Amino acid sequence: xxxxxxxxxxxxxxxxxxxxxxxxxxxxxxxxxxxxxxxxxxxxxxxxxxxxxxxxxxxxxxxxxxxxxxxxxxxxxxxxxxxxxxxxxxxxxxxxxxxxxxxxxxxxxxxxxxxxxxxxxxxxxxxxxxxxxxxxxxxxxxxxxxxxxxxxxxxxxxxxxxxxxxxxxxxxxxxxxxxxxxxxxxxxxxxxxxxx
Amino acid sequence: xxxxxxxxxxxxxxxxxxxxxxxxxxxxxxxxxxxxxxxxxxxxxxxxxxxxxxxxxxxxxxxxxxxxxxxxxxxxxxxxxxxxxxxxxxxxxxxxxxxxxxxxxxxxxxxxxxxxxxxxxxxxxxxxxxxxxxxxxxxxxxxxxxxxxxxxxxxxxxxxxxxxxxxxxxxxxxxxxxxxxxxxxxxxxxxxxxxxxxxxxxxxxxxxxxxxxxxxxxxxxxxxxxxxxxxxxxxxxxxxxxxxxxxxxxxxxxxxxxxxxxxxxxxxxxxxxxxxxxxxxx
Numbered sequence: 445x446x447x448x449x450x451x452x453x454x455x456x457x458x459x460x461x462x463x464x465x466x467x468x469x470x471x472x473x474x475x476x477x478x479x480x481x482x483x484x485x486x487x488x489x490x491x492x493x494x495x496x497x498x499x500x501x502x503x504x505x506x507x508x509x510x511x512x513x514x515x516x517x518x519x520x521x522x523x524x525x526x527x528x529x530x531x532x533x534x535x536x537x538x539x540x541x542x543x544x545x546x547x548x549x550x551x552x553x554x555x556x557x558x559x560x561x562x563x564x565x566x567x568x569x570x571x572x573x574x575x576x577x578x579x580x581x582x583x584x585x586x587x588x589x590x591x592x593x594x595x596x597x598x599x600x601x602x603x604x605x606x607x608x609x610x611x612x613x614x615x616x617x618x619x620x621x622x623x624x625x626x627x628x629x630x631x632x633x634x635x636x637x638x639x640x
Numbered sequence: 641x642x643x644x645x646x647x648x649x650x651x652x653x654x655x656x657x658x659x660x661x662x663x664x665x666x667x668x669x670x671x672x673x674x675x676x677x678x679x680x681x682x683x684x685x686x687x688x689x690x691x692x693x694x695x696x697x698x699x700x701x702x703x704x705x706x707x708x709x710x711x712x713x714x715x716x717x718x719x720x721x722x723x724x725x726x727x728x729x730x731x732x733x734x735x736x737x738x739x740x741x742x743x744x745x746x747x748x749x750x751x752x753x754x755x756x757x758x759x760x761x762x763x764x765x766x767x768x769x770x771x772x773x774x775x776x777x778x779x780x781x782x783x784x785x786x787x788x789x790x791x792x793x794x795x796x797x798x799x800x801x802x803x804x805x806x807x808x809x810x811x812x813x814x815x816x817x818x819x820x821x822x823x824x825x826x827x828x829x830x831x832x833x834x835x836x837x838x839x840x841x842x843x844x845x846x847x848x849x850x851x852x853x854x855x856x857x858x859x860x861x862x863x864x865x866x867x868x869x870x871x872x873x874x875x876x877x878x879x880x881x882x883x884x885x886x887x888x889x890x891x892x893x894x895x896x897x898x899x900x901x902x903x904x905x906x907x908x909x910x911x912x913x914x915x916x917x918x919x920x921x922x
Contacts, residue, residue, distance in 0.1 A: 550876040551697045554921060578878040582899065615705065615922050625917040628872070629706040631894050635810050635868035636684060637674040638712070 447479055448530040448542040452486040454549045455519055459568045460494050463487050465594040467498035469508050474598045476510035485516040531561045543604045548576035557614035562607045563589045564600050587612050670912040686713040687808035690720050690727040691816020698921050699814050700734050705922035710739045716756040721763045721818050731758050759788050759795040764817040785821040807866040814872040815884040826867040827891050870894045875921045
């Protein structure tokens with residue numbers, strides 16, 4: 445059975461430290477220990493050289509690779525849904541449940557949450573207005589994702605297995621109680637002035 | 641005392657009264673609730689402002705989650721910024737793959753194609769554009785937004801004949817820079833109609849409280865309940881509002897936030913507070 449780890453840096457900003465971190469031998473060893481077979485990296489438009497530079501350390505078949513098959517691509521304009529699905533458990537395609545490691549862009553986070561695949565969120569510290577950090581940590585507190593810095597990825601991947609067994613489903617189910625929020629549909633209806 | 645002294649006092653008094661009048665108008669307007677007046681079957685016009693990647697993805701995520709009903713929101717206009725092919729493509733995808741599928745079968749081919757339009761407006765500020773020229777391009781963008789709201793933009797096809805007014809009923813946005821232009825333009829149009837309605841005129845039309853279905857409504861009357869603005873702060877904003885959000889806090893009629901710490905914020909005392917609605921993306 446194949447087990448995929450899919451890494452995505454998104455389309456907007458480059459995130460070299462993340463690419464370098466997931467191509468360190470320490471991380472590959474951790475993947476191997478947890479039964480992963482494939483590492484697929486979406487590295488972004490201007491980071492091909494960084495990806496290839498890191499990969500040069502690992503000649504095909506060298507023991508440093510820990511038997512992990514590594515592949516990469518710059519970006520897919522049709523979206524990353526197909527690549528993300530490789531991490532979903534699917535016995536008919538010989539896939540066991542893997543994980544996604546993502547930059548903290550809301551689009552990528554939502555896509556992974558929708559698929560119900562365990563997600564490691566790595567905020568990009570080079571972005572100026574870093575509200576991504578808050579989002580990542582809030583989601584971790586609520587039990588949806590694992591959040592970490594790019595330096596901590598090898599240990600974060602261990603926490604993924606714990607997350608897998610107790611993941612909450614997305615979108616959140618509104619808790620039954622006296623305080624119900626208005627939905628977008630209701631707010632729009634209010635403003636339209638629709639008769640009930 | 642020189643006459644300039646009095647002139648100065650007068651100018652300051654005038655400025656203060658204009659500002660307080662505007663602030664008063666904004667707070668009354670924000671605290672007014674729309675009565676339930678619209679029959680569910682009447683034709684309506686929804687305007688959606690799209691933005692770059694993340695904003696657009698979140699917008700369609702929300703519209704899918706709320707299961708936007710094309711039989712209720714019968715006509716839809718999407719505003720995209722020039723050069724943003726991603727958003728335009730996503731709008732077409734949403735209309736053709738999602739809405740056309742949920743529409744009732746007989747309405748499919750003919751009406752669905754004519755029930756939406758995508759309008760491109762110039763960017764308020766392009767990436768790397770100098771801040772010196774930015775005010776001019778913002779004005780240009782603002783003017784284009786005004787044209788769209790009045791149904792006069794060259795990209796717009798004529799509205800379906802059952803629409804009496806060119807104005808959209810509701811403007812929905814989640815915060816790209818263009819959203820600031822659109823919402824301000826909507827508020828200016830509403831202010832204009834408010835001022836017009838205050839001027840006594842011999843041809844003043846009596847305002848009917850309920851309109852018999854099918855009868856032509858005067859635009860001035862319907863504008864009272866049109867151009868309503870809803871701003872949804874991005875799901876990615878947990879503890880701080882975005883720049884667009886901060887600018888629009890006193891202007892949007894409804895300001896929805898998706899994280900509890902952002903709930904209850906207001907532009908100043910007496911203004912409507914932001915509403916925490918939980919995650920409304922899917």
